[in-house]
Amino acid sequence: MKKKDLTKEKKILDATVEIIIADGAAAISTTKVANKVGISQSNIYLYFKDKRALLDGVYLREISRLGQTAGMKLVLDPNEDILTRCFMYLKSMYDFSLQNPHSLYVLEQIKLLSKDAADYLAQLVGPKNPMAELFTAGINSGVLRQIDRSLSMTVLFSVIEKHTENLQNGLYTEADVSFETVSRMIWAALTVVPYPENLLNK
């Protein structure tokens, strides 16, 4: 039996991401990915049993990178103030997206391809994911708007993704449309409390 090679697994995931960025997730096939990496298709199956497993692999890697950003430790700390946790979640997502301009687009593409699954992420990471708990705590403490979480997540993801895309396309610069401007809009949609001015430069 062939041995698994972590460098090769990384190359396969990287190649998949590149194809998604260029042609969308619908364009992914194990043949195309194998060609791009320069290995045989049967070699790919050693790492990912099919196209679905490959897309799940990309999705989980992006989510895990997001979870490892500096601000996320504070976001996931149940002893921190809930308002601070919510704001830092917004800020961490924003910073992550600007540093990884294709990440949210790639996640979105994979989710679009899995639209039959009502909650794709829940299926992958289980219903007890830390974000679900943050949202419940935020609503119970009167910070977050009482609305289905998928709608709040849609605002957060889609605005930050669009803003990142606009910056990439040179439609405007961060001097024109700053974190403060974007986060005030998202904060107004997601919460029912005033914008935390004191946290802006934290």
Add this chain to the structure above:
Amino acid sequence: MKKKDLTKEKKILDATVEIIIADGAAAISTTKVANKVGISQSNIYLYFKDKRALLDGVYLREISRLGQTAGMKLVLDPNEDILTRCFMYLKSMYDFSLQNPHSLYVLEQIKLLSKDAADYLAQLVGPKNPMAELFTAGINSGVLRQIDRSLSMTVLFSVIEKHTENLQNGLYTEADVSFETVSRMIWAALTVVPYPENLLNK
């Protein structure tokens, strides 16, 4: 020269929409559409010169249907109160999406496929489209948030699209998540004025 047939043009557009709903816009080819309609590929070219023209045709038809909804007359009336026009735009989009559950998804799919174009709609309908004028008037009068229009449109489209999808998937009903709940969230993101309670039952 063959004669154009409006019924056939409609059938071609309908078939394209059906393929987009099932497999996404990336899956569209004139061959597939011809097969679905039951005509030859050369016959399609009589109506649409290529795949791009076909997608533009679908996009413009959906946009035009949206423009013909009852509330849109008021939205586009420059003599109406600007706050009322903004609210009715939100309400018209909401009603349209619930009555045409796949429309926003189809528009989104076509836009995703055209992501190189910074402002796809502007290219198709020209920069002086009535929505651009509504937004400028809304910002100048202090009703709408002063932020790049693409970000406001992203909130409007993505939240209504997600809500429509959630209703379709039976994730919740309109009794659980009402127009009022959804529109309060969108209103908070798009404007800097209180929610117009008096317009809710208009």
